[in-house]
Amino acid sequence: MNRDSGAPGSVPLESFRTEGGRPRTHPLELTLLWLVAAHLVFLPWALGTMRLWAQIPSLIAAALALVLALLPRTYTEAYTGGPAFKLYAFPKLLRFPIFWLGLALLGLVTLHGLNPAWEFRTDGKVWWMQGIPHIEWLPSGVRGPFERWGPWRMLMIYAAGWLTVCAIWVGFTRRRSLQRLLLVLGVNGIVLALFGIAERLTGAKKIFWFVTSPNEMFFASFIYKNHAGAYLNLALAIVCGLGGWYYLRGVRRMEKSNPSGVFAFLATCIAVSVLVSYARGATLITLAYMAVVVGAFVVHQWRLPREVRNPLIAVALLVLFGLFVKTGWDSLNADRAWERLQRAVSGQDVSVEARQIASRATLDALEKNWVGGIGAGSFRFLFPVYQQNYPDIRKRNGRGMYWEHAHNDVLQFPLEFGVPGMLLILGGFAYWGVALIRSAFWQNPVSAALVLGAILMLVMAWGDFVFQCPAILITWCVLWVFAVMWARFEESRRG
Template sequence: MLVSPSSTLGRIAVVHALVLSSFLSWRFGGMEATTRMISAWLALPAPFISALALRQADAAFRRQLAWILVPLALLTTLVLISAANPHMRMIYAEGEPLGLVGREDYLHYLPSTAWPRHTLEDFLLNAGYVLAGLNVLITRPSRRVQIAALTCVTLNAAALACTGTVFKLLHATEILGRYPSPNTNFFATFVYYNHWGAFAVLGAAAGGALALYHLQQAGQRPWHSTPAPLFVVLTVLILASIPVSGGRASLAAGLIIALGLALRFVPRQLHLSARLRRSAITVAAALLVLTGATLWLARDRIHFWSNKTAGQYQEIQSGGIGDARLAVYRQTWDLFLEKPVYGWGWQSFRYAFRSVQSFDYKMENEQREASVFLDAHNDWLQRLAELGLVGATLSVATLVGLARLALRQHWLLSPSAEIVIGLVGLAALACVDFPFACPAIVVTGWMLLSVAAGIAHQRSERFPA
């Protein structure tokens, strides 16, 4: 059977996104200069794949994609204009750079940014990641290829979860036992445990989506004759690594996806035969045992979380700031109010916040020195301060365009619904941390969202009513 050009392009787009996701996840999540440079070259084919796909697409699909691509193009234009209109300048002493200070000779009524080079480098790199993920939707790969993409994401996350758990139990002080980490709170190949937690949430969403999808396709056939049990096990392994990794915020996000998957799974069992229900109960009992074992393995971290949370609560009661995040959020909001229309510019938070930072902020109870903040520890608030209302509106418009691709009832079917639940968990984590700063999460998140939207769109085309 001949393969159509669009089918070939869809496979290329999926392989491209998977290569980027896998490479970044095994190379410190992409939080390292050499890895980012290599990934920039790997992302270069993304716009060419997009252009070919748009050329092959029919007029109706191009009109639907316009609701997604036009806001992204306008956001890109906003960032490019800001790079030509910097509101800060570098000062030097004896030829050495000292730091950035504000300037008044810029056009206040146009978008601006603090440091154009940093803005362009980071934005264009992230644009390549986003486009690589979106190509999984734009090229319209077959359902079989989309399910294969979810399978690869699940297997990769499970392999990283097992690797990280082993080294964690061995009390490794370096990544994979050989690579020094800039952050002592690392897990698997990720230099920051909450970045791993975000990636694990996406991997669990993909695994849970596949388990329920195969269960949905099986009908009244025995569930153990499908791949569903395998993906249940892989999903549990991924979720079990989150408490072992040690991040409180990650654990909360993991509980969201675990609860969401449970609420999707349990109602389906009520319609099974008695024999199949007994099998499901057996699996549930095994999962409870695994949960208990996970909590036992993570008992040291749980004890640490309890003491840390209690100490922060006592500090708040005595008039202190408790967790410094709360104070950072207040001053990030103040930054937004200073430039509410266009914001301070993409990746300008680290420069703008220094002018308002109170240097007694400490992120840990036992920390002796003040923290220097590169991120607001709230991606949504940081993006609002950096892009303003205009950029935030364009970002929301992109998500609305994705939602418009399919009818609501098709978004509620597997695997789309479970992926959306995982993205909700990721969004919750982004309220207290900075997962969107991790390249592996950006690529994987957009790829999973594209799969969810693509399958829901295909169903809407087949069953429009």
């Protein structure tokens, strides 16, 4: 019997359910699971995948994952508990809207590279951009050194994210595979958080204590502390989602104990690490996220029947985590982080003011290039044209300022992609949104936690360039497919 791989809850997945217990996971799916896990774990530890030496293996791993996901699988009675059949994933890939939207977006980026309107020139001392002939009615980009990014470099990063999302969508047929991968990412996040705290405690001057950072504002394995804080917030969403799922499962099964308390403790560790990273935007996002999670927990406790409700446990957990946060605050000099956060909120921080001015300059560029955009990865090459109109962001301490990014992804992406690219991106958002609503994602904690974390990352992107970091971008994209697939698996179980 031949079958194609449908969405979670379709006929092939029903065949996996046996009355004798949990069915075994197919070896190809297990191999795919560990390949994707290794790839996603690698991303943050490779300096956030901001360097070419990390982006190349990332692309290779993503491509191998999709190839592995598309291999036909033979399911024998040992894996189904019923009739054997062969599973083909390729038809499911062709029915996946994100596959086509992503393919079109990659085609647009390729066009940016093939139709450059500007060329990088240098005399060895200074550089400038020279206008060159191009097809004016087509979207265009820049031609520059590969090591300075530009369309071709961005094509690698976007392709890695697209391939990974497609591989997970067509290759994972079991909720248990998603659960395992989320556990791996959650553990990776807590290890990263503890590593960052260790750097702070030892006063490390270099990443890993031996890798020189291009700036002093690094944290954990990330060159830029705000990127570290943003990634840790994604890990926080994963840990909170799993903790909520284990907690509700324990209540439903009337278990005497479950791992939810451990996950709550780990979430607190991650929150403390974000605080001591001195990443102000990430700290605000963490505070907002934790406030929603704690509020949801209190509401759930209040709505439980009296015979099930146990307020003493809830109070004990809150007190315990409060003491832990206080201990971390005192031992890690978190007062400095809080002072920086207060200056940012009150508008007294010079760097925040500079970003606001840069956003205005980016908006000027967007008003002139909103139709076709300037090309993926082209901001750093063309922004000086608009930067010169704002003296406050031209120089600092007598030295010229070079803006690689707008520190505002909500403006930079439309500037680089124009109307065609943004329609494709918004189309992807629309698909995920409809799929989540149809699956009632708010009814299960994993999907709800992941969606909340992903949305708050968009809020953070208004004041920083979080999505210019491949580790964050790819992981963030993966959270959406996790949220949808988990919601559908839960829906099929309820049905």
